[in-house]
Amino acid sequence: MEKQKTALITGGTKGIGYGIAQVLLENGWNIGITGSSENSVNSAMNKLSNSFGKDRIAGYICDVRDGEAQIATVDQLVGQFGGMDMLVANAGVGHFADIGEMTTEQWNEVIDVNLTGVFHSIKAGLGALKESKGFFITIASLAGTNFFARGAAYCASKFGLVGFTQAVMLDLREHGIRTSTIMPGSVATHFNGNQPGPKDDWKIQPEDIGQMVLQLYDMDPRTLPSKIEVRPSMPPKR
């Protein structure tokens, strides 16, 4: 029988990360999710455990800005499930302001979480992914190729993340590790204080990104879609 697969998803407490966790659990995977606060991690764990039981789910309070904590998280996940087949670096934040109004704190938070946080994730996960010949996925954004007003920090972080992931893809494929970056447009999540509801029905849903992640993993390993733009197919008319 094939060994159960295991994924770690940073920022898996809600939104896209939670949707990826749900789809992988539905398809028999073990998953670990991280979040920055005890409340968010416990609440997501409770919801997922109600649907899928406790055995295949682990939750970790782990701020992606803390490289040591990310190493400890991967160690615990590998200790519990015996390996890691996929690492999804998804955690992210946004601050949107005219450059005249943007504070240094906002700039630093966006760059530290969205870009340097992913650097810490792959450094922490590299050993386990080499072992499994696994998959590394980053969740960038269409803001990593389209720039817009009030988006200086966010666009800088996502343009940076797209470049980072593509360069890392070339390094990692020498080790048999596949790497992709998914660049979504609007997704119905809690991002930037949004409360998902019927008004968001036209958007990509988090589980759609979960399906993409699963399909990427299941593709024949000789072929690698390394950079994927994905957008709502029926946005509201302007």
Ligand SMILES: NC(=O)c1ccc[n+]([C@@H]2O[C@H](COP(=O)([O-])OP(=O)(O)OC[C@H]3O[C@@H](n4cnc5c(N)ncnc54)[C@H](OP(=O)(O)O)[C@@H]3O)[C@@H](O)[C@H]2O)c1
């Ligand atoms: N929604 C969109 O339209 C959209 C489009 C393109 C790309 N994205 C990207 O998708 C990713 C997920 O965003 P989302 O839309 O799902 O937003 P979300 O619903 O707000 O979820 C964000 C997730 O990131 C986690 N997170 C934030 N800061 C963290 C930190 N310092 N350490 C660890 N975890 C942290 C949150 O966990 P806690 O609550 O526990 O901190 C939460 O699980 C982000 O990278 C975002 O840039 C979103």
